[in-house]
Amino acid sequence: MPILSFDERQIIADCEVSTPESGGYLLSGSNITLALPEPPRSYYHHGWQSWSLATWSAPRALPVQKPEMYHPLQIDPVYAHHPSPHGNWLGAVGFDDGNILLLGALGLDLHVQLRDGKLQGWYESPTRNITPGSSWFAGYGPEHQVFNTYAQLLGDRFGRGRVGKSYRVWCSWYSLYTAIDEQILSKTFQSLGELPFDVLQVDDGWQIKVGDWQANEKFPSGMEALANGIRATGRKAGLWLAPLIAVESSSLFQQHPSWFIRNSTGNFVSAGFNWGEPLYALDTTHPGALEWLAALMKQVRAWGFDYLKLDFLYAAALPGVRHLDLPREAAYRNGLQVIRDAMGEDAYFLACGALILPSLGLCDGLRIGPDVADFWESERDAHILCNPTTPGAKNAIRTSMHRLWLAPLLHTDPDVAYFRSKHTSLTPEQNALLQDLARVCNFKATSDLPQWWTDAERQSVRDFLEQESVVKRTGCYTFKIDGREVDFSSAMDVPLARKISLATPFVLWGGEQKWILHFLSEKERGKIEQKKTEL
Ligand code: 9PG
Secondary structure, X not given: OOEEEEOOEEEEEEEEEEEEEOOEEEEEEXXXXXXXXXXXXXEEEEOOEOOOOEEEEOOOOOOOOOOHHHHHHHOOHHHOOOOOOEEEOXXXXXXXXXOEEEEEEOOXXXXXXXXXXXXXXXXXXXXXXXXXXXXXXXXXXOHHXXXXXXXXXXXXXXXXXXXXXXXXEEEOHHHHOOOOXXXXXXXXXXXXOOOOOOEEEEOXXXXXXXXXXXXXXXXXXXXXXXXXXXXXXXXXXXXXXXXXEEEOOOHHHHHOHHHEOEOOOOOEOEEEEEOOEEEEEEOOOOHHHHHHHHHHHHHHHHHOOOEXXXXXXXXXXXXXXXXXOOOHHHHHHHHHHHHHHHHOOOOEEEEOOOEOHHHOOOOOEEEOOOOOOOOOOOHHHHHHOOOOOOOOHHHHHHHHHOOHHHOOXXXXXXXXXXXXXXXXXXXXXXXXXXXXXXXXXXXXXXXXXXXXXXXHHHHHHHHHHHOOOOEEEOOOOEEEEOOEEEEOHHHOOXXXXXXXXXXXXXXXXXXXXXXXXXXXXXXXXHHHHHHHHOO
């Protein structure tokens, strides 16, 4: 069997090995193993899509996150119950000497696990091989160096997005949520005044339904007027859409059921549950669906939006029966290619809820973690549901920090930072950590309503947007930012411990009940509407 030699380490590989790359090897085989020279100290888990967990942990499988109903929306549902530590496309182990061994895919439908003292890699669809040439990279050494070599190989294989200066974005989500309307946005855009935002991005809440992408009754002047209003302030107009899903009650789903992915028994595949309804996934191999998708992208551009935050994209890669029998990641990439071609190269494509490897080269920016929120961590989500993908500052920082290695490939979006002290339970230190994460990622966005800022907070937003920071990584989670020491370690522990309380069985049961989830989301909406009336 071939031996991979890395200075002091010899690793026995069961696969074909080709010429050494600088600092690693290229490997091929649809089922490969690397025998570890000693038991590892840690394992690097890499989740499927933007919101899925990426982290180092002890070399064991993590608890199955709950609720199960959310699996399609938060993790790769095919591997939700995988017994060994698993990773989509890549996995790595850390040794006592501080070096790591990475096994990383150079193809779309590849998986890695740690099992029986080996890193193992396999193709999910070996008989429908879509990976030309060598399909794996194996690298050993300091983490930063190994991941950097891997990123370069991925860029050569899939292409790169934008890596120059990113836009500074104001986004409507993390203050108004779906409670946006024409008046409040117009008032907010005015109050933002001369602050140096490049993009004003309208998030969820403008559309009739998810699937029916026309202005709803809260936007009587229409989408073109909305875009024009933003452009008149000298900024780019940004818009959120989730073009690869539809809610059950949408006209799109009702009128074109054949455009949606089904399972082998003919039922629609669940893309999760949100907006109080089940979600379904567009079949991005179906000609009718693709034609509709391209027309939608052109429509949005014609309205005048040229920064598109396209969300819930994972749905196109869910397992199921499609019009064409492609591996699910290839179907996904086909959908993204159609989106990209239709929107044009001059539009900015921010991919969210997006598969990581299969999005490379087609989008400009990628959300690299779950949503932030105006709180640090939910006790219930972390310690009863063991769910590290739900909104919260800590979850967002943890996963984004473990995806910084993607920065040479495209803009990495860690989600927004907060500056407000009103309507938040984040401490000033926690706000500062989110702001510093934005500086590290060089992707600066906020959703704060200017009406909520004190004069000093408004000034700190201006400074944040205007000043280009000098960032130097000094350790795994430590940085020097403009000469200040910044340590993200407080967000790094993985929620493992189950805290059993009297409420535990109810929380676990309730998380699977659609009517309870619907009730809770309506309650949340009510609270936000209330906040709006105070403005
Ligand atoms: C709009 C939002 C914002 C946000 C996106 C996305 O149910 N979920 O697990 C879930 C996860 C993320 C999410 C919504 C629901 O947020 O990341 O920035 O655009 O959609 O609805």
